Amino acid sequence: MxxxxxxxxxxxxxxxxxxxxxxxxxxxxxxxxxxxxxxxxxxxxxxxxxxxxxxxxxxxxxxxxxxxxxxxxxxxxCGADSTGPGDGRSGSRRGWWYAYRDLLPSAYLDFISLESEASRSRTLETTVVPGLLQTPAYARAVTRAALGDPPERQVEELVRVRMARQSVLRRPRPLELCAILDEAVLRHEVGGPEVMAGQLGHLLDTGRLPHVRLHVLPFTRGNHIGITGPFVIFSFPRIADLDVVVLDHLTSSLYLERKEDLRAYGAAFTTLRAHALSHEESLEYIAEVAADRDRTR
Missing domain, CATH: 1.10.260.40 (lambda repressor-like DNA-binding domains)
Known part of the structure; x- marks a missing residue:
């Protein structure tokens, strides 16, 4: 079994x-x-x-x-965790996501379980705001776009899962999140002007948390290794060998665990962050993008 x-x-x-x-x-x-x-x-x-x-x-x-x-x-x-929203990382109950096992594909369940136990997450996003930083309205729009024309109940359940995932940023020992965002993430019109306004404001609010670091890659920085696509690197407390890289595809996720893959993606992330704006500059840039959008509405 x-x-x-x-x-x-x-x-x-x-x-x-x-x-x-x-x-x-x-x-x-x-x-x-x-x-x-x-x-x-x-x-x-x-x-x-x-x-x-x-x-x-x-x-x-x-x-x-x-x-x-x-x-x-x-x-x-091994599954001996009680990671419900806001809880710690160890205990004796199933993870909260178990209740959604009939709704979510196994690859997504794997992803959530790893995310819940990780101490640090490094992520590159090239088209959409990372799930941990999305507002409900933005998540709803992204879900509808990804699935075509799904039943409204399915959309709401998937959005509920995405919001529950964000509890890792609010637990007593929160996940350390470092996110590199291509400028396209800020410019894509997802869900309409009001949804984007709320999302950019939420990015600014969440970016001020002490355990969240945002780095924007402006278009003016030219080509970079990030054009190969988004990825996430999960790191775990004390045991570097437990690290894993996750590559998302349209219908599945690929998990890379070999040391050479971890080194390659870790080096790529470091290079990308060096090309991106600093955290402080990135917050200013997001605020400027939000202000520009307000002026043109």
């Missing part, structure tokens, strides 16, 4: 394998220590079957892992 989204299972398995290897145990010795068959340990470490919270606890006990933060993180990766 599989527990938790696929990306989380692979990340969990890789870290449990690393903890086992730090003890010098073989997979057979680990299995003997917890009273399992060796194949179960192997399946967990490869992410093919996942692990229940109790399984993770038994393995961490066998590996003598006492660090409470590490144990909490690995427990959350």
């Amino acid at each position: 599989r527990y938790g989204p696929a990306v989380r299972r692979r990340k969990l398995g890789a870290e449990l394998r690393r903890q086992r290897e730090l003890t010098g145990m073989t997979s057979r010795q680990a299995a003997d220590a917890v009273g399992w068959h060796q194949s179960k340990v192997s399946r967990i470490e490869t992410g093919s079957s996942g692990a229940k919270p109790a399984d993770v606890t038994r393995l961490l006990d066998a590996y003598r892992v006492s660090d409470p933060e590490l144990r909490a993180l690995l427990g959350a990766l």
Whole structure:
């Protein structure tokens, strides 16, 4: 049986394998220590079957892992989390998104679960405002445009999910968000003048939060590596090997976990940020765009 989204299972398995290897145990010795068959340990470490919270606890006990933060993180990766809006990142209930499992594709569920456990998110957007920074009206317009002519109930449920995701910016230890926005994000007319006015104002308000950094890439900066398309890099507390790059496509998402991919996208993000306006300059630029729109309305 599989527990938790696929990306989380692979990340969990890789870290449990690393903890086992730090003890010098073989997979057979680990299995003997917890009273399992060796194949179960192997399946967990490869992410093919996942692990229940109790399984993770038994393995961490066998590996003598006492660090409470590490144990909490690995427990959350196997689904032992209570991340409802405004909650912390560890506990014993399912994530709030479980209630939407029949509505959302598995790739989106994977994305939300990773986002909920991440400590930092670096994102490049070339056409639309990132989901964590959208207003309900803007999210509604984007959803309608993406799905064509969906039923209104479906639109509202998807918008509700997007708003719930934003709780990561308001929790006691909020997600650190660094977003690079191509100027096209600010210029595209999404939902009409009033919707855009509200969205730009919301960007300014959210951009003043201490854990949010915005960087605008003006058209005048010319071609840059960002034209390859948007991406998100999730980072997790303490364990760099859990980082993952997410590339969004029209019908699915691609998850990159190899170290060479992480290095390449991390370097690309650093280069893009160097070409973009500073956070302070970006807020001024967004305010100027908003003022220009008001004058022409």
